[in-house]
Amino acid sequence: MSRKPYVRPMSKTTWYMRNGRYKVYVLRELTSFLVAFYTFLTICGLAALSSDSPERWSAFLAWQQCTAMIIFHGFALLYFLFYQTFPWFKLAPKAMPVQLGEKFLPDSVIVIAHYIVWVLITALIFWLAGVI
Amino acid sequence: MAIAKKAVVWGLFAAGGTLTAFIYPALIALFLLIATGHVPDGLQFEQIHTFAASWLGKACLFIVLFLSVWHAAHRIRVVAHDFGIRKDALVANAVYTIATIGTVLAAFYLFIIR
Numbered sequence: 001m002s003r004k005p006y007v008r009p010m011s012k013t014t015w016y017m018r019n020g021r022y023k024v025y026v027l028r029e030l031t032s033f034l035v036a037f038y039t040f041l042t043i044c045g046l047a048a049l050s051s052d053s054p055e056r057w058s059a060f061l062a063w064q065q066c067t068a069m070i071i072f073h074g075f076a077l078l079y080f081l082f083y084q085t086f087p088w089f090k091l092a093p094k095a096m097p098v099q100l101g102e103k104f105l106p107d108s109v110i111v112i113a114h115y116i117v118w119v120l121i122t123a124l125i126f127w128l129a130g131v132i
Numbered sequence: 133m134a135i136a137k138k139a140v141v142w143g144l145f146a147a148g149g150t151l152t153a154f155i156y157p158a159l160i161a162l163f164l165l166i167a168t169g170h171v172p173d174g175l176q177f178e179q180i181h182t183f184a185a186s187w188l189g190k191a192c193l194f195i196v197l198f199l200s201v202w203h204a205a206h207r208i209r210v211v212a213h214d215f216g217i218r219k220d221a222l223v224a225n226a227v228y229t230i231a232t233i234g235t236v237l238a239a240f241y242l243f244i245i246r
Contacts, residue, residue, distance in 0.1 A: 012216035026214060032207030035152050036230075038159055039200045043234060046193070046241035049184050054177040061175075064167050073164035081157055088153035095146075118154050125158040128183070130174030131165065 031084040034076055089114040141206055148203025155196060181245070190242045197238040205231035 016022035048060035092114055093107035126132045165172060173179060183189040205227040212223045 012218070016214070026211075029207060029211050029214065032204045032211060034160075035148075035156065035200050036204035036208065038156060038163070039197055039204060039234060041163065042159070042193075042197060043238050043241065046184065046238065046245070049177075049181055050241040050245045052181075052245075057177045057180070061166055061171055064163065065169050066167070069167040070164065073160055073167050077157060077160045077164060080160055084149075085153045085157055088149055118157075121154050122158045125155065125162075128174055129162055130172040130179070131162070 028083045028087055031080055034080055034084070038076075085118070089118070141202075144199060144202040145206040148199035148201075148206075151196060151199050152203060156200075184242065184245045190245070194238055194242055198235050201231045201234035201238075 016026045045057075045060055048056045089111055093105075093110040096110070098105040098110060123132065162172070162175065166175065174183075184193060209220070209223050209227045212227075213220060217223060
């Protein structure tokens with residue numbers, strides 16, 4: 001084939017920098033590392049619990065008590081809310097539209113329902129943990 | 133990847149995404165409280181041990197950890213592609229192996245808590 005098609009030059013590693021939507025997409029996808037981090041941190045907590053010694057549990061709590069971890073958790077919490085939780089609720093009506101007869105349930109109803117359930121679940125976890 | 137496998141992995145991704153969106157802000161907030169030294173009563177050894185030793189606690193913790201780790205694995209695989217790593221088979225093996233290790237560890241630790 002003598003034809004030489006034009007291939008638009010595109011960086012494989014920095015392609016998302018040329019468009020704001022792509023940047024948001026990449027920022028959103030990076031929350032997957034936070035999910036992995038907190039999952040394994042919780043598994044570390046289970047390891048400390050499974051030893052059945054209060055000392056190991058205290059040690060697990062104590063090594064996290066530093067300014068660096070406060071800053072990290074604080075940043076992680078905000079990042080997770082704005083790039084995972086809220087976008088996930090926003091796309092829920094697109095991913096799972098609810099049909100009632102001929103019509104669809106308005107997107108806003110589904111989104112608001114997600115926020116209400118989220119507040120209830122968060123309150124339940126805080127109540128179980130003795131925060132409230 | 134075979135279509136049958138893809139459906140399973142995507143199902144875990146969707147379920148894990150919903151679960152983490154709802155639960156992880158509270159989880160991170162609890163870790164933030166721990167880091168500041170204000171450990172809430174429910175996270176003192178006696179209470180959290182009783183919770184993790186109960187069947188309901190074990191089931192809740194396992195479902196959350198299992199779905200979350202597979203959700204993270206599936207997304208990190210795609211992120212690797214987005215950042216220009218085009219060895220998908222290698223990345224898939226690595227992330228799903230780590231997810232399997234996480235699942236087994238969570239199950240093992242929950243099993244021996246009593």
